[in-house]
Amino acid sequence: MSLESHSTSLESHTALVTGGSRGIGRATAFALAQAGAAVAVLARSGDEVDRTVGELRSAGHRAAGYPADVADAASLGKAFDALIGELGRIDILVNNAGVSWPVGPTASIDVDRFADAVAINLLGPMRCIRSVLPGMLDAGWGRIVNVTTGAATPPGLPRAAAYSASKAGLNQLTVNLAVELAGTGVTVTAVDPGPVDTAMQDYMRDQPAEVIGARVHDMFRRYHAEGQLHTPEQPAQLIAALAAGDVTGEIVAVASDRAAALTHPSGPTG
């Protein structure tokens, strides 16, 4: 999608981007705002949320920030009370907040940290869906876009079992819910960003070979050294296109013909 071509398509809609303070989430907040939506930015670090909301407002967009932890029911509940009170119904939910830790040999992984990752990557999106879905169904319109990873499909990412398994759960939640909601006006999709130049990518690249394994260590180093990293704006444009369109039940990789068709609907593959 050229953002210009959809510059007014999300006017009158309100979007929530979890993990919207930096990286892919921040770029998504901008893409949705440029398409006309009012945007709620949610992440744990209040300073980063404030900075991104300030940048959105300085660019002339409607934006509000809600510091919260998607894994903490009380923290999230408070944020939803505030944002529903201030912004009304959420029309577009982008479940982007995620973590790639804990990494390391599964035989020595801390199971409590594994559970924390599942709470962020899988239960967090479910908590957000549960908060916004009744309003979307009442309105007969809603868009849920989950941010997944190629690590969620076989063979996964060795020594990052919590990440692979929790995002695989998110993939299945996406397709299950899309089937369940067919005909309601609420669509559910997922975006697989590929390797993107963000703090999460820095974290994975910094893992020593003894922790992450030599093959995966080399792979993350190569993405960077060979200029293979996507910009955060690439997945953001695909997310914005899915929010503006009516596709449902698909898990779309940024590096795919399908993504090109969705983001450039009038182009040669559109």
Ligand SMILES: NC(=O)c1ccc[n+]([C@@H]2O[C@H](COP(=O)([O-])OP(=O)(O)OC[C@H]3O[C@@H](n4cnc5c(N)ncnc54)[C@H](OP(=O)(O)O)[C@@H]3O)[C@@H](O)[C@H]2O)c1
């Ligand atoms: N970068 C890649 O190569 C890549 C590849 C495939 C998929 N992805 C996916 O893309 C999504 C965004 O990742 P990114 O690369 O942009 O990472 P990032 O730069 O680390 O950003 C992650 C965002 O999520 C927020 N977050 C993390 N835990 C949270 C929690 N418990 N509650 C609320 N917010 C939370 C972070 O803010 P706080 O820390 O302040 O909460 C931040 O805003 C993730 O779901 C990731 O799995 C990334």
